[in-house]
Amino acid sequence: MSDPVAAPMPSGGRCSQDHCSAPDVTCNLGADDYRRCQYWCANERREDVGTDHSGDEQFGLAPGATPTLRAAWSGSALGLADLELVAARGRPRVVGIVGHSGAGKTTLLASTYLRVTRTGRIGESFFAGSYTLGGWEAVAHSMQWHASVPPGFPLHTSSRSSRAPGLLHLALRTHIGEGLTDLLATDAPGEWFARWAVQRNAADADGARWVAANSDVFVLAVDSDALAGPRAGSARAQTRLLAQRLSVESHGKPVAIVWAKADVAIPASVRKSVEEAMDQYLPGAPQFHISVCAPGADTDLGFDDVLSWALRAAPSKSALDLSNTITLGSIQTTDPLLAFRVRTSDGARNNQ
Amino acid sequence: MTAKPSAEVDRTSREGHTPLTPTVLVIGAAGTGKTHFITQLALRLNEGRGDVEMRDAAPDLSMIEEATIRLNRGLAAAHTPAGQYREMVLPLRDRRTGKTVDLDFPDYAGEQISHIVTAREISSEWRSRVQSAQTWLLFVRPQIMTLPDDILSRPIALDSATGGDVTKSEAEENGTATDGEFEWSDQARLVELLQLLLAAVPVPTSRAIRHPRLTVLLSCWDEIASPGTGAHGDESGKQSAPQSVLEQHAPLLASFITANWSPSAYEVFGVSSLGRPLHQDVADQDFVDRGPENFGYVVLRDGSVSPDLSLPIVEFLRRSPSP
Numbered sequence: 001m002s003d004p005v006a007a008p009m010p011s012g013g014r015c016s017q018d019h020c021s022a023p024d025v026t027c028n029l030g031a032d033d034y035r036r037c038q039y040w041c042a043n044e045r046r047e048d049v050g051t052d053h054s055g056d057e058q059f060g061l062a063p064g065a066t067p068t069l070r071a072a073w074s075g076s077a078l079g080l081a082d083l084e085l086v087a088a089r090g091r092p093r094v095v096g097i098v099g100h101s102g103a104g105k106t107t108l109l110a111s112t113y114l115r116v117t118r119t120g121r122i123g124e125s126f127f128a129g130s131y132t133l134g135g136w137e138a139v140a141h142s143m144q145w146h147a148s149v150p151p152g153f154p155l156h157t158s159s160r161s162s163r164a165p166g167l168l169h170l171a172l173r174t175h176i177g178e179g180l181t182d183l184l185a186t187d188a189p190g191e192w193f194a195r196w197a198v199q200r201n202a203a204d205a206d207g208a209r210w211v212a213a214n215s216d217v218f219v220l221a222v223d224s225d226a227l228a229g230p231r232a233g234s235a236r237a238q239t240r241l242l243a244q245r246l247s248v249e250s251h252g253k254p255v256a257i258v259w260a261k262a263d264v265a266i267p268a269s270v271r272k273s274v275e276e277a278m279d280q281y282l283p284g285a286p287q288f289h290i291s292v293c294a295p296g297a298d299t300d301l302g303f304d305d306v307l308s309w310a311l312r313a314a315p316s317k318s319a320l321d322l323s324n325t326i327t328l329g330s331i332q333t334t335d336p337l338l339a340f341r342v343r344t345s346d347g348a349r350n351n352q
Numbered sequence: 353m354t355a356k357p358s359a360e361v362d363r364t365s366r367e368g369h370t371p372l373t374p375t376v377l378v379i380g381a382a383g384t385g386k387t388h389f390i391t392q393l394a395l396r397l398n399e400g401r402g403d404v405e406m407r408d409a410a411p412d413l414s415m416i417e418e419a420t421i422r423l424n425r426g427l428a429a430a431h432t433p434a435g436q437y438r439e440m441v442l443p444l445r446d447r448r449t450g451k452t453v454d455l456d457f458p459d460y461a462g463e464q465i466s467h468i469v470t471a472r473e474i475s476s477e478w479r480s481r482v483q484s485a486q487t488w489l490l491f492v493r494p495q496i497m498t499l500p501d502d503i504l505s506r507p508i509a510l511d512s513a514t515g516g517d518v519t520k521s522e523a524e525e526n527g528t529a530t531d532g533e534f535e536w537s538d539q540a541r542l543v544e545l546l547q548l549l550l551a552a553v554p555v556p557t558s559r560a561i562r563h564p565r566l567t568v569l570l571s572c573w574d575e576i577a578s579p580g581t582g583a584h585g586d587e588s589g590k591q592s593a594p595q596s597v598l599e600q601h602a603p604l605l606a607s608f609i610t611a612n613w614s615p616s617a618y619e620v621f622g623v624s625s626l627g628r629p630l631h632q633d634v635a636d637q638d639f640v641d642r643g644p645e646n647f648g649y650v651v652l653r654d655g656s657v658s659p660d661l662s663l664p665i666v667e668f669l670r671r672s673p674s675p
Contacts, residue, residue, distance in 0.1 A: 069474045071474075
């Protein structure tokens with residue numbers, strides 16, 4: 001589908017406010033037309049501006065007429081500044097996916113999304129939306145067949161910000177009428193965890209520390225292929241080191257171990273060494289074996305299981321009970337904001 | 353025929369005010385069968401068929417005049433040209449209940465809908481439409497809702513020579529795209545469209561949505577129909593339930609809808625406006641002889657079939673309490 005031809009509005013321009021990402025999303029100060037905001041600098045370039053803002057022309061409006069409404073989210077993976085979209089409606093559950101480069105972290109994410117697009121569900125919960133459909137589509141795209149070209153694996157994850165990972169979002173609902181559960185999965189480059197495993201306070205391990213501090217559950221991806229290859233010795237050592245680091249930094253939060261590329265046979269001695277490390281550092285952690293290449297096996301189940309586990313294992317927050325009716329003076333309401341106020345007012349009813 | 357420009361359409365704000373005449377807003381991408389549906393519906397209204405009638409002087413039907421001529425010649429309607437910006441509102445009345453409803457058909461060829469998703473912005477016109485509509489009539493064409501094969505559904509064959517996996521450099525050679533250079537899947541685009549429209553109103557999703565209502569029309573049903581359903585749509589043979597067809601062809605979308613909309617505010621129908629495929633250049637003589645108004649059908653919730661194309665529009669009138 002091609003867009004109708006229209007005279008393009010001048011591209012480029014940026015907001016002088018650091019925290020505002022206009023024009024990719026709405027003006028942070030709420031201006032209907034970002035071009036009229038006092039902080040808008042029309043002549044400066046943003047390095048990642050690329051959208052053609054000719055929407056006004058295409059909708060038959062004269063330039064400068066009633067402005068179009070920009071979406072508040074871009075569809076790409078969420079950054080820290082975008083988190084308020086999700087956090088505003090309740091505490092999201094963060095799944096920290098940890099592992100060395102090439103271990104299969106992004107593949108796990110991509111496979112989860114592909115599964116959701118085919119079933120509409122994760123475990124017992126139904127897909128109810130996402131602020132990062134673009135981000136999901138991007139990681140999954142490389143795992144799809146296009147024409148007769150076989151799929152590859154997701155490209156190496158890089159991140160512009162080293163302070164926090166990209167976050168992929170899923171809104172889930174189990175029963176209609178219940179509140180939404182927001183799931184955020186981290187998509188971080190393996191290099192972060194390599195540094196962090198060796199030295200917790202390494203200068204360039206900010207992002208890994210963010211994952212450790214903010215995740216509600218962890219998934220440790222173990223690269224079966226690396227453990228079977230020519231560098232098995234160093235892979236084993238790195239895996240043990242990472243498991244040890246995670247055991248400390250997870251502070252008792254649930255951890256699952258995912259043996260990725262499980263179709264590859266790991267030499268017995270190497271496997272034993274890694275398993276011992278897991279038993280020592282992460283005792284009782286559920287273990288999953290997943291692979292995209294196992295012929296004949298139902299490969300879907302492995303990926304579905306991991307996220308289902310994460311959903312169940314993440315401690316449920318004190319979600320607002322939307323079924324409660326609150327009485328305020330003469331008003332009966334189930335409005336969640338009013339309910340929140342009543343709950344936080346030290347038990348005393350607020351009759352305003 | 354008197355024109356009814358969009359400015360006269362009642363666009364009362366949602367803020368606590370219930371419009372006396374609810375509006376059903378047609379939403380659908382290009383190629384989802386909207387033009388054929390509205391043309392066939394208008395033809396039936398002209399003939400006085402079905403459960404709805406035109407209640408005022410007929411509006412400006414020039415938008416579908418060309419499509420009407422082509423259907424009468426046994427040809428498919430030409431792809432609606434982009435760039436024109438007219439709106440057609442059919443003022444209808446349900447014969448059975450006497451209730452009124454406006455069918456709002458913006459003339460947009462579908463490109464404007466895809467523009468909302470790709471450019472991530474909504475014009476004030478569209479925002480006003482989605483705010484004032486009581487029902488969104490969403491056209492989805494199951495046949496083109498592709499679920500591309502992926503590495504899970506169609507695994508790469510294990511090849512000992514290559515080691516079995518595709519490395520990053522091979523992936524780049526194969527052209528598997530980097531971020532931003534690819535099209536989203538059909539399902540993701542539809543879900544994002546609904547999310548953007550809901551945010552434009554705005555409609556909170558913390559609880560089940562009751563307003564606006566959502567009616568999904570699974571269009572071009574003849575492409576996926578069970579055998580035995582003829583063009584007349586009056587066969588006794590039942591079709592699959594539209595809901596299960598939606599779940600089969602677009603599971604992500606189906607889940608998104610049922611997870612967010614209250615069951616009482618959501619309905620899904622199948623529709624084949626023509627009953628059979630028509631072509632751009634080769635006329636279907638049978639279609640010409642019997643006349644377009646004798647072709648086309650809707651599939652109801654239980655899979656039964658009816659020739660009355662107005663049923664998806666008036667169904668909610670019969671369920672909602674009287675004003």
